[in-house]
């Protein structure tokens with residue numbers, strides 16, 4: 001395939017030839033006999049975007065779900081209406097809600113849900129991903145399944161008589177099984193955004209998840225390259241072209257921090273196997289604890305901090321010296337900013353999802369959607385990184401704004417070097433994203449609507465928009 005007249009950042013307008021799964025030539029090129037030719041008309045050609053932090057299975061599951069929190073739903077009445085209308089439309093035997101936040105209707109429980117949907121099982125996930133709220137019908141199904149399949153889980157379910165299951169995601173998957181997920185649909189959405197690779201950062205990813213990803217790729221349901229972070233048992237698996245083992249995911253919770261010596265022993269063991277560690281840090285406490293652990297265990301290339309949601313100036317140097325990459329979600333400012341301004345002390349607003357301060361401190365910075373907890377569309381994250389605006393137009397952390405070029409670079413690194421933009425070079429893999437306009441226009445209008453063509457391994461994978 002010959003892509004004519006494409007803009008390549010820093011190099012002007014060129015012709016780009018793709019043969020097989022690589023870029024074979026760059027420059028002023030004449031079509032070969034029978035070659036497929038596409039005139040890019042000056043549109044920008046990028047390395048395919050990489051989402052450096054996503055939960056793929058949960059994102060697929062969310063397609064069949066109803067969103068129960070801001071910005072779509074903000075009030076108890078709004079939630080009742082949304083659930084009832086979903087119930088009226090759905091042909092599903094379950095109602096699955098996502099993205100609940102207590103600003104909507106407080107700490108809702110089984111009785112609250114029963115009053116809205118008494119006759120169909122309902123489970124609603126809190127937007128933190130940690131809490132499920134069940135109605136009585138759902139609670140009863142889980143209890144019966146536990147009695148039949150997993151008696152050890154009965155007590156936990158009985159303890160959760162209010163229908164609130166905290167940090168028991170495994171119970172849901174164990175007792176309900178993995179229903180067929182619309183993986184092809186979510187993969188297609190990513191392709192339409194120009195995403196050619198993902199790093200799945202679900203902490204529970206294990207050998208089974210690896211097998212499942214490989215199967216989805218083999219069936220062509222999952223188009224993207226996958227870098228699979230997760231549990232320690234993944235360390236023993238071999239990489240192939242399309243599926244590689246990512247960092248060990250460390251999931252810390254403030255209320256339940258692990259024993260420090262155990263933690264550093266685990267980190268040393270993981271590092272000794274050549275694998276980096278990615279630590280989930282959404283509070284200052286978790287960050288301080290994690291940095292102390294890295295100081296003690298040492299850091300290696302590829303170690304990362306996921307989110308770094310709250311980072312005081314005093315910690316920037318330490319992060320930089322440890323060589324840790326930060327994988328951030330600036331779109332949370334756009335999606336959740338109103339709640340942040342309401343819930344978080346004013347003194348901390350400037351410390352939320354920082355971007356510019358990290359780059360200025362020499363900290364490698366990359367972006368991830370964290371979908372389904374954040375929007376799947378990386379262009380929304382780029383736009384939020386530049387504008388830092390909430391839904392209401394208020395600005396959070398104006399000093400943290402990135403240039404459009406810096407924002408784009410959050411998503412053009414490779415799985416293993418997330419903060420280093422890949423280049424369009426001869427010999428580079430033909431994972432590419434072609435936009436309908438030059439960078440001069442797109443840089444002021446960072447939107448996925450500009451994606452015209454996505455190639456993965458040289459193959460067009462996006463749905464045509466025209």
Ligand SMILES: [Zn+2]
Pocket residue numbers: 053054055201370
């Ligand atoms: Zn996540």
